[in-house]
Amino acid sequence: MTKLVRSAKSTIIIAILLVSLFAVSASVKAGPFIRLNSNIDVSWGEKDFEKPVIPRDEVRRLNLTVKYKVDWGGDIARGALDAYVNSGKSALINLEVTDHSPWCSVNLESILVPVPLSTELKTSSVFLNLQLNEDAPAYGEGYVKIRASVGVMGLIGGFDKEFTLDFIAEYLPRISVSMPEGNTKEVSPTESAVFPIEVSNMGNARTTVFFKIDNIPEGWTVAVTDDVTLDEVGGSKEIAYLTVSPPKGFGYHYDEQSIIVTMTPARAEDLTNQGEPSYITVVVGSRGFSTPGFESVLFIGALLAVVVLLMMARRIKKK
Amino acid sequence: MGGTAIKHKKSILAIIVVFFLLLSTPNQIISAKAIDQEDMKNVGDISGNTTSSGGSLRYFLGKILAFIIPINQFLAMAAKAQPEVIDIGYGENVTIDVGLMDVETGEFDTRGVPFFLNARSINFEVLEYPGGNADGSWLVSFDPPVIRPKNGEEIKSQLTISLTAPSNPKNAIKSGILKIKLKDTQAYGNLWFPPELPLFQRLLWSTSAIFTMRFGKYSGTVDTEERIIEILVRVKPYHTVRFEATPLIKLNPGEIASIPISLQNLGNYNDTYGFRVVSDYKGIKISNPVSVTLKPGERKDTLLGVAVSPNVLDMGTLYTVRIETYSIDQSNVTIAQRTVFLETRGLYVSELGWAGVLLFCVIIIFAVAFFLHRHRKISIKFHKKPEKPWDIPEKKEYLEELRKEDRKKYNTVLDEMRKEYRSSILSYNSSRKAMLKEARKIKTKESEKEKQQTPDIKKTKEIKTKESKPELPQKEEKRKSVIEKSAEMEKQRREQAILKIKKAQEKQRRKFGK
Numbered sequence: 001m002t003k004l005v006r007s008a009k010s011t012i013i014i015a016i017l018l019v020s021l022f023a024v025s026a027s028v029k030a031g032p033f034i035r036l037n038s039n040i041d042v043s044w045g046e047k048d049f050e051k052p053v054i055p056r057d058e059v060r061r062l063n064l065t066v067k068y069k070v071d072w073g074g075d076i077a078r079g080a081l082d083a084y085v086n087s088g089k090s091a092l093i094n095l096e097v098t099d100h101s102p103w104c105s106v107n108l109e110s111i112l113v114p115v116p117l118s119t120e121l122k123t124s125s126v127f128l129n130l131q132l133n134e135d136a137p138a139y140g141e142g143y144v145k146i147r148a149s150v151g152v153m154g155l156i157g158g159f160d161k162e163f164t165l166d167f168i169a170e171y172l173p174r175i176s177v178s179m180p181e182g183n184t185k186e187v188s189p190t191e192s193a194v195f196p197i198e199v200s201n202m203g204n205a206r207t208t209v210f211f212k213i214d215n216i217p218e219g220w221t222v223a224v225t226d227d228v229t230l231d232e233v234g235g236s237k238e239i240a241y242l243t244v245s246p247p248k249g250f251g252y253h254y255d256e257q258s259i260i261v262t263m264t265p266a267r268a269e270d271l272t273n274q275g276e277p278s279y280i281t282v283v284v285g286s287r288g289f290s291t292p293g294f295e296s297v298l299f300i301g302a303l304l305a306v307v308v309l310l311m312m313a314r315r316i317k318k319k
Numbered sequence: 320m321g322g323t324a325i326k327h328k329k330s331i332l333a334i335i336v337v338f339f340l341l342l343s344t345p346n347q348i349i350s351a352k353a354i355d356q357e358d359m360k361n362v363g364d365i366s367g368n369t370t371s372s373g374g375s376l377r378y379f380l381g382k383i384l385a386f387i388i389p390i391n392q393f394l395a396m397a398a399k400a401q402p403e404v405i406d407i408g409y410g411e412n413v414t415i416d417v418g419l420m421d422v423e424t425g426e427f428d429t430r431g432v433p434f435f436l437n438a439r440s441i442n443f444e445v446l447e448y449p450g451g452n453a454d455g456s457w458l459v460s461f462d463p464p465v466i467r468p469k470n471g472e473e474i475k476s477q478l479t480i481s482l483t484a485p486s487n488p489k490n491a492i493k494s495g496i497l498k499i500k501l502k503d504t505q506a507y508g509n510l511w512f513p514p515e516l517p518l519f520q521r522l523l524w525s526t527s528a529i530f531t532m533r534f535g536k537y538s539g540t541v542d543t544e545e546r547i548i549e550i551l552v553r554v555k556p557y558h559t560v561r562f563e564a565t566p567l568i569k570l571n572p573g574e575i576a577s578i579p580i581s582l583q584n585l586g587n588y589n590d591t592y593g594f595r596v597v598s599d600y601k602g603i604k605i606s607n608p609v610s611v612t613l614k615p616g617e618r619k620d621t622l623l624g625v626a627v628s629p630n631v632l633d634m635g636t637l638y639t640v641r642i643e644t645y646s647i648d649q650s651n652v653t654i655a656q657r658t659v660f661l662e663t664r665g666l667y668v669s670e671l672g673w674a675g676v677l678l679f680c681v682i683i684i685f686a687v688a689f690f691l692h693r694h695r696k697i698s699i700k701f702h703k704k705p706e707k708p709w710d711i712p713e714k715k716e717y718l719e720e721l722r723k724e725d726r727k728k729y730n731t732v733l734d735e736m737r738k739e740y741r742s743s744i745l746s747y748n749s750s751r752k753a754m755l756k757e758a759r760k761i762k763t764k765e766s767e768k769e770k771q772q773t774p775d776i777k778k779t780k781e782i783k784t785k786e787s788k789p790e791l792p793q794k795e796e797k798r799k800s801v802i803e804k805s806a807e808m809e810k811q812r813r814e815q816a817i818l819k820i821k822k823a824q825e826k827q828r829r830k831f832g833k
Contacts, residue, residue: 076378079379079384080381084385092422105496106551107550108403110420110425129404154385154389174589174612177610177611177612182624183609184576184624184626202589252670254629276648279607279609281606283575283606285575289670
């Protein structure tokens with residue numbers, strides 16, 4: 001009987017242990033059996049994205065803080081966690097960029113971040129590198145989706161979560177200027193030279209272009225369109241006009257002047273956000289006689305005077 | 320019976336303890352599911368709770384369970400690049416390290432071949448180039464290309480990246496991700512019962528290989544693990560431009576022209592180019608070409624404004640104008656330059672000049688007309704052109720009579736008259752020429768005299784006032800003498816002509832008389 005009881009006892013214990021073993025193994029795959037769960041949080045400094053990212057030229061290096069802790073409940077869980085912590089193991093957190101704005105390139109310093117197992121919250125950091133293409137829309141919201149996950153580690157359950165990181169692109173002002181009618185003109189002193197200036201937007205936002213003329217030559221009158229606003233769509237065009245009137249003083253003129261027009265692009269929504277200016281130089285020649293305008297009346301008068309004189313001369317001759 | 324129960328009291332107690340321990344597991348499950356696992360903010364730095372009753376036993380059981388189910392990370396692998404961000408420009412090389420990472424330290428792995436592997440090799444290949452590699456602009460090499468890991472040696476390879484400008488500038492290389500595939504080929508040994516491990520660990524290993532992890536089945540197999548390494552490549556802006564060759568440009572003096580200069584962006588980004596003109600010529604005014612923005616590979620014309628000074632006559636002057644280009648991103652760096660040759664040649668007459676020429680022509684015409692008119696007047700006054708004898712009415716009647724009466728005689732008389740007319744015309748012309756010569760001589764003498772009289776204005780005035788009265792008669796006398804002379808000559812000619820006519824008439828009479 002004693003033998004029977006002993007064998008029954010050992011069979012039951014082994015059976016219980018085996019059942020518990022397999023039960024643990026099965027439950028870990030399906031979900032947490034003992035309350036030992038991984039928990040991850042990924043955060044980044046708000047200051048890192050205070051300034052918009054400059055397209056093309058900047059690689060923004062962003063420090064991602066990876067926080068990891070194990071949620072535990074009950075004595076068994078605590079006992080198991082302590083055992084894992086004492087073994088010096090780390091939780092290997094997988095980071096993966098799952099999606100991002102199409103006009104940016106992203107990579108991570110490391111896709112696997114080890115965080116030492118602890119009964120407390122532990123942090124680790126990893127760099128995320130972000131670079132924007134030159135067509136990134138200025139002040140348009142960009143995003144990077146990062147998936148942080150950790151697999152099952154012994155009795156500790158896994159974790160999987162997606163984090164979205166938002167940023168904005170800086171304004172990249174760029175305009176293309178062309179002069180379809182050339183940059184030189186010859187006019188008479190009584191005429192004005194009109195130059196159409198075709199401006200295209202090659203930047204990444206709606207752009208207002210300011211036109212300015214420095215050093216207007218003395219006696220000349222120069223006027224230019226104050227500003228034009230170009231749509232964000234690449235290559236959208238507008239035409240501005242530069243009008244140059246030479247001096248009109250009476251007499252013969254042979255004047256030549258170079259006029260420089262400065263064009264400064266600015267973001268239409270924030271005109272203080274300006275880019276590097278572009279320049280165009282036009283040459284205007286003024287050649288010819290400038291008459292007071294009533295010369296035709298004078299000519300008719302002179303003709304009449306000649307006729308009268310001739311008639312008088314004939315009469316005198318006849319006498 | 321009662322005695323048997325007392326005998327097995329210890330065994331029954333052990334069974335009861337195990338039973339209670341097992342009973343606590345549902346509580347663990349319930350408590351674990353009750354917590355929001357994903358909300359870390361709701362949980363403190365330390366989370367968890369323990370129960371007082373039987374806590375130490377359960378705690379001990381937890382430790383045992385952790386021992387039985389260890390954290391198995393021997394298959395955990397990751398690849399890394401160091402540095403993971405590079406800057407590269409056209410014509411540059413960059414070398415970085417790529418390899419396997421030790422997941423515990425984050426450094427390159429030095430564990431070589433683990434005890435459960437028989438052999439291992441790692442090789443690399445490029446999966447994706449930033450912007451593609453259609454033109455073969457990217458050149459990537461690994462040193463060594465294949466790694467046979469050894470214990471204590473870092474599992475890494477030196478990756479050298481070279482970038483050259485693409486043959487087609489339109490296929491510009493821009494920043495992006497360079498993806499490298501790392502292939503880790505592993506030949507597994509005996510995973511059921513590895514002889515390298517101590518006996519106790521071997522037993523645990525075997526338990527995992529058979530029951531829990533069940534990896535024993537991979538014994539003797541070859542497996543390839545693939546890892547992707549992503550390197551962020553920032554391609555530096557390459558500012559360069561190609562000028563098209565411009566032929567010699569010919570300009571006229573006073574011309575203002577826009578000279579198109581064609582250029583192409585050979586850089587890798589949209590670029591705006593500004594220009595500087597280097598020219599110290601005073602004869603031409605040159606304006607800076609218009610700023611131009613080009614996409615990679617795009618070709619466009621910019622305009623160089625030239626105004627040539629109005630030299631009246633330019634036999635051909637060659638000007639060399641150097642145009643320097645810069646990107647507005649780096650305005651102090653000249654990225655390309657081109658010399659444009661200009662030649663000015665020709666005659667320039669301004670509108671004012673044309674008006675002067677016209678006025679000069681009018682004056683000339685008036686002068687000529689006046690001269691002719693005056694000449695005609697003089698000639699009419701002093702030299703009457705001899706009349707044709709056959710047109711004189713008397714002679715005309717006579718000739719008519721002769722024609723009716725004697726045809727032969729008529730012809731001879733007419734011939735005589737013609738000869739006579741011809742001779743009189745000749746003498747008329749010669750006398751007219753002599754007259755004109757004489758008139759010119761008088762004029763020149765007068766002008767010479769006037770010149771001689773100019774040295775002292777006062778004196779000349781005095782002399783003029785004094786001598787004006789006596790000079791006038793002299794001039795008049797001279798004029799009179801000239802007129803008289805010409806009149807005498809005319810008389811003589813007329814007399815001669817009359818004599819000739821008379822002689823001819825006498826001859827005719829004689830003939831008729833016979």
